[in-house]
Amino acid sequence: MMKRLSSALLLATCISAAPALAHPSEDDPATAHFLANEAILVTAGETRILFDPLFSVSYGYPLVAPDVRAAIMAGTPPFDGVDVVFVSHVHGDHFDAPAVNAYLAAHPDVILVGPWQARLDMQAAEGWDTAFEARIHALPFNASPQHLVLEVDGVADAIRVETVHIPHAGGPGRAGIQNMAHRVTLNGEATVMHLGDATPEPAIYDTHSDHFAARTSQHAFPPYWVLGEWGGETTRARLNAEAVTGIHIPINQPDWLEESGEDYFTEAGETRPIPDHSHD
């Protein structure tokens, strides 16, 4: 019977085992928790953010398990006290507008950061409430990096966001999709980067080399095709990241994934510590 512990409960157990601290510490480092596809929970003490957590279409990629989805919606541990939800882009394997509307309605303190296209879809979807506007940072569809400083839990600069549009993989046919690469610093201590379905074409990263150089990410989560095409060393260098873990792994995993020796999130419930190297 104990074997049937739900994955949400396992996640909750892992987090509540450590004392609740306002800031990450050596005993309670910032941590990335993998949910499915490109859905990740990042915790840094009391500061908690979600990337691409609510989506409903598979397209051949794993969905978030129903019990985990229910825990997100209900705000039960470890999804209690979520501060910000980040959306990379509006494809159905990343974003479900009615579900996000329902989530914002149920969690009146949560801030949403995403592409301008996400708000458009939400406004047209079931459950939209104009009161959400005050909590949504809808990023315009332009080429320049965009910066936000968000107050959460009473801390004025608890979350710093540096986002840049990186075109969606797949070439000109996807050019109309506003895919955002979010670099997020939690409590000034842990910086993570989520790239959505970013293209592996190097030119755009060269264009934004100043943006990537401006801050080192302790951990970046590129789609697996970027890591597969570039390899770990080039990926870390190009993104200015100390560690990288590939995401968006298909249900039918390609053989080269394991053979590559690079790090990928393949199983829901996997975690990675995000150490603060600045004190090393």
Ligand SMILES: [Zn+2]
């Ligand atoms: Zn996509």
Ligand SMILES: [Zn+2]
């Ligand atoms: Zn996708």
